Amino acid sequence: MATAAHQLTPQEASAQPPAENVVVRFAGDSGDGMQLTGGQFTLSTALAGNDLSTFPDFPAEIRAPQGTTFGVSAFQINFGSTEVETAGDAPDVLIAMNPAALKVNVGQLKDGGLIIADEGEFGARNLAKAGYETNPLEDDSLGRWQLLAFNISQLTLEAVKPFGLGNKEALRCKNMWTLGLALWMFDRDRQPIVDWLKAKFAKAPTLAEANIAALNAGHAYGETAELSGFLKQHHISAAPAEPGLYRTVTGAESISLGLVAGTQLAGLPMFFGGYPITPASAILHHLSRLKEYGVTTFQAEDEIAAIASAIGASYAGSLGVTSSSGPGIALKGEAMGLAIMTELPLVIVNSQRGGPSTGLPTKTEQSDLYQAVYGRNGDAPMPVLAARSPADAFDCAIEAVRIATQFMTPVMLLTDGYIANAAEPWRVPDMSRYAPFPVEFLETVPEGGFQAYARDDKLARPWVKPGTPGLLHRIGGIEKANGTGNIDYSPSNHQLMTDLRTDKILGIADHIPEQEVTLGDTGGKLAVVGWGSTYGPISQAVRRQRLKGRDVHHIHVRHIWPLPKNLGVLLRSYERIIVPEMNTGQFKTVLRDQFLVDAKPLNKVSGQPFRISEIEVAIEQALA
Amino acid sequence: MNDMTPVAKTTTVKDWESDQEVRWCPGCGDYAILKAVQRTMPEIGATPEKTVFVSGIGCSSRFPYYMETYGFHTIHGRAPAIATGVKLANPELDVWIITGDGDALSIGGNHTMHILRRNLDCQILLFNNEIYGLTKGQYSPTSRVGTRSPSTPFGSVDRPASPCSFALGSGARFVARGIDVHKNLPAVLKAAHAHKGASFVEIYQNCIVYNDEVFAAFTEKAKAQVNQIWLEHGAPMLFAGATMGLKLNTADLRLEIVNVEGGDWEAAGVIRHDQTNKGLAQMLIDMEIENGFPVALGVIYNHPRPTFERALWEQNRAAAEGKTPDLQKLVAKGQTWQVEKQPHEI
Numbered sequence: 001m002a003t004a005a006h007q008l009t010p011q012e013a014s015a016q017p018p019a020e021n022v023v024v025r026f027a028g029d030s031g032d033g034m035q036l037t038g039g040q041f042t043l044s045t046a047l048a049g050n051d052l053s054t055f056p057d058f059p060a061e062i063r064a065p066q067g068t069t070f071g072v073s074a075f076q077i078n079f080g081s082t083e084v085e086t087a088g089d090a091p092d093v094l095i096a097m098n099p100a101a102l103k104v105n106v107g108q109l110k111d112g113g114l115i116i117a118d119e120g121e122f123g124a125r126n127l128a129k130a131g132y133e134t135n136p137l138e139d140d141s142l143g144r145w146q147l148l149a150f151n152i153s154q155l156t157l158e159a160v161k162p163f164g165l166g167n168k169e170a171l172r173c174k175n176m177w178t179l180g181l182a183l184w185m186f187d188r189d190r191q192p193i194v195d196w197l198k199a200k201f202a203k204a205p206t207l208a209e210a211n212i213a214a215l216n217a218g219h220a221y222g223e224t225a226e227l228s229g230f231l232k233q234h235h236i237s238a239a240p241a242e243p244g245l246y247r248t249v250t251g252a253e254s255i256s257l258g259l260v261a262g263t264q265l266a267g268l269p270m271f272f273g274g275y276p277i278t279p280a281s282a283i284l285h286h287l288s289r290l291k292e293y294g295v296t297t298f299q300a301e302d303e304i305a306a307i308a309s310a311i312g313a314s315y316a317g318s319l320g321v322t323s324s325s326g327p328g329i330a331l332k333g334e335a336m337g338l339a340i341m342t343e344l345p346l347v348i349v350n351s352q353r354g355g356p357s358t359g360l361p362t363k364t365e366q367s368d369l370y371q372a373v374y375g376r377n378g379d380a381p382m383p384v385l386a387a388r389s390p391a392d393a394f395d396c397a398i399e400a401v402r403i404a405t406q407f408m409t410p411v412m413l414l415t416d417g418y419i420a421n422a423a424e425p426w427r428v429p430d431m432s433r434y435a436p437f438p439v440e441f442l443e444t445v446p447e448g449g450f451q452a453y454a455r456d457d458k459l460a461r462p463w464v465k466p467g468t469p470g471l472l473h474r475i476g477g478i479e480k481a482n483g484t485g486n487i488d489y490s491p492s493n494h495q496l497m498t499d500l501r502t503d504k505i506l507g508i509a510d511h512i513p514e515q516e517v518t519l520g521d522t523g524g525k526l527a528v529v530g531w532g533s534t535y536g537p538i539s540q541a542v543r544r545q546r547l548k549g550r551d552v553h554h555i556h557v558r559h560i561w562p563l564p565k566n567l568g569v570l571l572r573s574y575e576r577i578i579v580p581e582m583n584t585g586q587f588k589t590v591l592r593d594q595f596l597v598d599a600k601p602l603n604k605v606s607g608q609p610f611r612i613s614e615i616e617v618a619i620e621q622a623l624a
Numbered sequence: 625m626n627d628m629t630p631v632a633k634t635t636t637v638k639d640w641e642s643d644q645e646v647r648w649c650p651g652c653g654d655y656a657i658l659k660a661v662q663r664t665m666p667e668i669g670a671t672p673e674k675t676v677f678v679s680g681i682g683c684s685s686r687f688p689y690y691m692e693t694y695g696f697h698t699i700h701g702r703a704p705a706i707a708t709g710v711k712l713a714n715p716e717l718d719v720w721i722i723t724g725d726g727d728a729l730s731i732g733g734n735h736t737m738h739i740l741r742r743n744l745d746c747q748i749l750l751f752n753n754e755i756y757g758l759t760k761g762q763y764s765p766t767s768r769v770g771t772r773s774p775s776t777p778f779g780s781v782d783r784p785a786s787p788c789s790f791a792l793g794s795g796a797r798f799v800a801r802g803i804d805v806h807k808n809l810p811a812v813l814k815a816a817h818a819h820k821g822a823s824f825v826e827i828y829q830n831c832i833v834y835n836d837e838v839f840a841a842f843t844e845k846a847k848a849q850v851n852q853i854w855l856e857h858g859a860p861m862l863f864a865g866a867t868m869g870l871k872l873n874t875a876d877l878r879l880e881i882v883n884v885e886g887g888d889w890e891a892a893g894v895i896r897h898d899q900t901n902k903g904l905a906q907m908l909i910d911m912e913i914e915n916g917f918p919v920a921l922g923v924i925y926n927h928p929r930p931t932f933e934r935a936l937w938e939q940n941r942a943a944a945e946g947k948t949p950d951l952q953k954l955v956a957k958g959q960t961w962q963v964e965k966q967p968h969e970i
Contacts, residue, residue: 111961143958247960257955264951271713292944293954296712296936301738305705308698308735312678312709315696316717320709338699394955427963428956466694466710466717469673474642474689476697477681486644487689 258397701732
């Protein structure tokens with residue numbers, strides 16, 4: 001069903017699509033070698049094929065007093081895939097080598113931007129020189145930004161120890177350590193810098209080696225500490241900010257807050273069983289500080305124990321929650337089957353990363369969709385939700401709790417490494433606008449007698465807490481007789497129970513919102529269908545193409561399983577469909593299977609998010 | 625065991641029997657253990673609705689279906705992890721874990737280790753029959769070297785694990801042994817329940833189909849007297865009708881067997897059992913018939929220390945103290961800023 005060329009809305013017309021670029025500012029004492037660091041970073045950026053623009057900003061004094069604000073030297077670089085015309089107004093990343101550098105530059109940093117600070121230089125003397133009364137790394141004054149503070153001075157000294165330099169000389173290698181870290185974060189090649197250092201220190205090979213060692217150590221630190229790359233290309237606010245109170249939030253924070261809000265709305269205590277894994281650990285860290293909200297966190301001995309303990313807690317009347325990333329989710333598979341079979345509520349958060357196996361722990365990917373929807377033994381249906389941004393993850397987490405408790409089922413919430421770690425401005429929600437969905441435990445024998453696998457109108461079974469008199473029962477992973485829940489291997493019962501489990505999950509479609517067109521209209525030439533963190537680049541690409549008058553529409557799906565009831569009809573209202581995904585076409589396959597539509601894939605699995613331009617090209621090709 | 629205040633209501637053995645048909649092989653040692661547990665429950669003043677039996681996978685793990693309590697038949701090896709979630713969510717529940725040698729020491733070895741070191745308050749009954757029964761007779765991690773089975777037709781070559789030694793090494797504070805059909809089993813279970821913390825009980829259980837009489841060397845009537853030593857805290861360690869005893873050879877720090885003449889065990893140098901002595905516990909666990917020793921039975925080690933769930937609940941309580949949960953405040957935490965209306969909209 002084709003429609004006439006669409007009309008631009010006033011919002012669309014006034015929107016200024018942001019450029020896909022990153023602004024990084026290196027700032028330190030004039031003796032810290034910031035210009036050199038910036039220069040070399042520029043070189044490697046140019047070699048990486050980015051367009052760029054730089055802005056060296058150093059003090060007039062050749063040797064200003066050390067540690068003072070007027071001795072701060074900075075170097076700013078703006079680089080990106082699209083055309084870059086300026087050095088950028090506000091930095092996204094500030095690398096501050098001392099308190100004075102932080103003080104002078106932090107005010108310009110974008111909200112939610114990243115500060116990397118050498119905490120080794122934040123001693124009382126330097127703080128005083130910069131005019132700080134308390135240590136900004138320790139008070140809440142930097143709450144508006146993301147902060148990564150570590151002792152770069154000490155780490156550098158350790159890295160160059162084998163070369164026997166004096167303390168002062170050794171500390172001069174700090175800039176190379178920092179550069180190494182920046183190269184890791186932005187996927188830059190070290191070799192040009194190594195070559196340059198060798199040439200520069202040709203007459204002092206020890207100094208060359210020490211600087212290279214520092215460079216490598218900084219790079220290795222980023223890798224070992226699994227610091228995620230700062231995926232700025234992705235970091236795009238989709239629409240002009242609505243008025244209201246804002247804060248920054250990372251996906252890990254918003255999921256944690258959403259889980260707390262969800263359990264409070266359900267009137268339940270939360271039990272979180274987790275096992276450390278990049279990039280999911282941050283959720284465990286956040287929740288472990290929220291005891292007053294009835295949260296119990298348990299760091300289990302492995303991924304299996306993490307989910308198993310959560311299932312045990314759900315059985316005992318808490319909401320069990322577990323979280324992991326691809327490899328850990330794989331280990332949890334059997335236990336998910338148990339939760340499906342015993343029909344207990346459970347929320348499983350999967351912060352996806354590049355796979356298979358260990359894959360790319362710090363890089364983002366959307367390749368666990370099959371695993372989420374299909375990845376268990378037996379016919380094991382489970383609802384799956386996908387968050388599209390850090391802010392959206394809050395509502396998704398609440399939705400996951402709602403579905404889990406209302407339908408007595410495990411629910412998987414998909415997010416990814418980018419969403420988990422990226423910060424974005426978030427309009428503080430008004431909690432009074434969220435309707436509670438209180439859980440009612442069965443506490444007395446119902447009329448006609450108690451049955452552990454009796455079903456309500458949503459096909460959910462009753463939730464009974466051990467400790468309740470008169471309702472003693474046994475559950476387990478062996479096939480259950482419908483109603484009584486006793487072991488039953490009979491062929492007709494297994495058919496019935498398999499059908500019931502399937503119907504229960506598919507029936508959730510009657511209790512979720514219908515799919516809306518995220519940008520554009522129902523019906524038209526081309527729909528770009530996305531899910532998860534491709535939201536930013538898809539929405540920008542569609543916006544830009546619409547500004548050019550193209551008949552293209554964006555549909556972003558939150559409910560991956562079951563799919564919204566109207567999605568099939570909606571998809572068929574477009575002549576063509578493309579599905580950009582950071583995998584080899586998993587959601588595309590699900591859509592084809594469910595709706596027999598000719599959804600075309602647009603795939604990228606480089607560990608990097610889509611660029612807006614890549615999606616724009618695909619849109620132009622699809623419309624050609 | 626837990627902190628439940630003793631309830632006035634008393635139960636009978638019948639109250640602990642579920643309506644489910646018991647489906648073990650006729651003559652299986654599991655029947656005797658089930659009876660022993662059902663006999664123990666009224667004696668310890670337990671309440672059915674506050675009792676939860678959690679099991680893994682294997683013949684033994686069908687156990688919860690036959691107890692008139694709350695029960696959870698879980699997945700292979702993971703019963704300790706599920707039980708941990710149950711107990712942490714509600715420490716008022718009395719949690720029993722039923723497991724086997726394959727379930728607890730092979731596929732679930734990791735969880736067994738961690739529940740013991742954490743000292744979660746529960747009873748762990750490991751039915752050791754030295755074989756995989758449910759999967760039709762393969763050798764298990766406790767099978768002796770040379771065990772012929774479908775998967776080891778020429779005999780197994782790997783060394784078996786010692787359940788009690790594993791438990792002690794994992795930090796268990798209560799380690800005991802019993803025998804499926806022995807009259808002392810309820811007393812061992814009672815002691816396990818009385819211990820606050822993870823109580824580990826290895827129960828020698830005869831698999832009549834795949835490993836019949838594997839424990840005959842010390843369970844057969846004729847051999848029981850000389851090859852079993854039942855331990856009691858503070859009592860001299862005597863066996864064979866008090867004609868023999870255990871003495872500590874202080875020169876090389878080993879136990880040795882001495883004859884006791886005329887009941888004068890002190891003269892023979894026999895020592896008393898001290899259930900709080902971990903070194904002694906290890907020596908008792910290591911005694912083997914092949915080396916001429918009797919099998920140590922009863923409570924080998926019992927040395928309580930604070931439990932995991934108590935420490936965790938105490939910390940949760942302290943961390944929450946004085947803080948009022950306020951969702952609206954929580955979501956607005958950190959630095960916030962106000963975005964005013966867009967100028968062009970005015």
